[in-house]
Amino acid sequence: MASSSSFPLLPVALLALLVSLQGAIASVPSPLQDFCVADLNSSVLVNGFACKNPANVSADDFFKAAMLDKPRDTTTNKVGSNVTLINVMEIPGLNTLGISIVRVDYAPLGLNPPHTHPRATELFTVVEGTLYAGFVTSNPENKLFSKVLNKGDVFVFPKGLVHFQFNLNPHKPAFAISSLSSQNPGIITIANAVFRSNPPIADDLLAKAFQVDKKIIDLLQA
Ligand SMILES: *[C@@H]1O[C@H](CO)[C@@H](O)[C@H](O)[C@H]1NC(C)=O
Ligand SMILES: *[C@@H]1O[C@H](CO)[C@@H](O)[C@H](O)[C@H]1NC(C)=O
Numbered sequence: 679m680a681s682s683s684s685f686p687l688l689p690v691a692l693l694a695l696l697v698s699l700q701g702a703i704a705s706v707p708s709p710l711q712d713f714c715v716a717d718l719n720s721s722v723l724v725n726g727f728a729c730k731n732p733a734n735v736s737a738d739d740f741f742k743a744a745m746l747d748k749p750r751d752t753t754t755n756k757v758g759s760n761v762t763l764i765n766v767m768e769i770p771g772l773n774t775l776g777i778s779i780v781r782v783d784y785a786p787l788g789l790n791p792p793h794t795h796p797r798a799t800e801l802f803t804v805v806e807g808t809l810y811a812g813f814v815t816s817n818p819e820n821k822l823f824s825k826v827l828n829k830g831d832v833f834v835f836p837k838g839l840v841h842f843q844f845n846l847n848p849h850k851p852a853f854a855i856s857s858l859s860s861q862n863p864g865i866i867t868i869a870n871a872v873f874r875s876n877p878p879i880a881d882d883l884l885a886k887a888f889q890v891d892k893k894i895i896d897l898l899q900a
């Protein structure tokens with residue numbers, strides 16, 4: 679009895695295995711060798727970059743000299759933040775490894791405006807200051823998860839979800855370091871994508887989408 683009832687479990691287990699394998703393939707695949715340092719000059723087009731000849735790989739392929747220790751200029755843009763991303767273009771050794779790093783600087787009351795990383799979950803760590811951070815889930819709930827974060831606090835922005843951070847201190851700058859689960863996370867800033875596409879999305883179309891007057895859209899696009 680026990681053996682006959684356990685028999686149908688085998689295909690179920692196989693199915694579960696296949697499903698979990700497919701899940702793995704949908705993300706960055708496990709490396710099949712120690713590394714595949716990006717040959718950024720290769721004319722071979724693959725998902726990511728072709729591997730450099732391992733004989734020509736050196737420690738410098740896995741290295742970026744002091745870049746994240748310096749505060750960035752947050753005064754030359756209107757939102758008061760500056761993002762320094764180190765991805766596979768900066769460190770070719772990141773190719774196929776599914777990780778990158780970013781520093782974000784905030785002016786007093788500076789905002790890193792709502793944006794998404796289409797290919798990465800973000801693990802955000804406050805190094806200096808106090809930030810209000812949040813992300814919004816997909817339709818239909820569009821639920822906001824937000825927190826006030828202090829020095830040393832860590833917050834997660836799940837892959838693809840719209841998120842933001844705001845420096846609550848009106849007198850002091852802040853900065854944070856994040857790791858991202860992609861060699862090339864991509865950044866889509868919502869306002870830019872919607873109101874500053876090239877060529878622009880027709881204003882009557884956006885007026886309909888946002889249920890506002892066309893003049894407001896023209897103002898936003900300007
Ligand atoms: C790629 O080409 C540029 C010049 O076109 C050269 O300076 C650079 O060293 C090359 N990089 C690699 C990894 O071969
Ligand atoms: C890579 O190394 C091989 C020898 O191992 C050499 O023939 C080739 O020129 C090198 N390529 C580059 C781009 O340095």
Ligand SMILES: *[C@@H]1O[C@H](CO)[C@@H](O)[C@H](O)[C@H]1NC(C)=O
Binds near residue numbers: 749753759760761
């Ligand atoms: C970020 O800071 C660097 C220098 O610190 C500056 O060259 C760059 O223009 C700044 N970027 C923005 C978007 O303000």
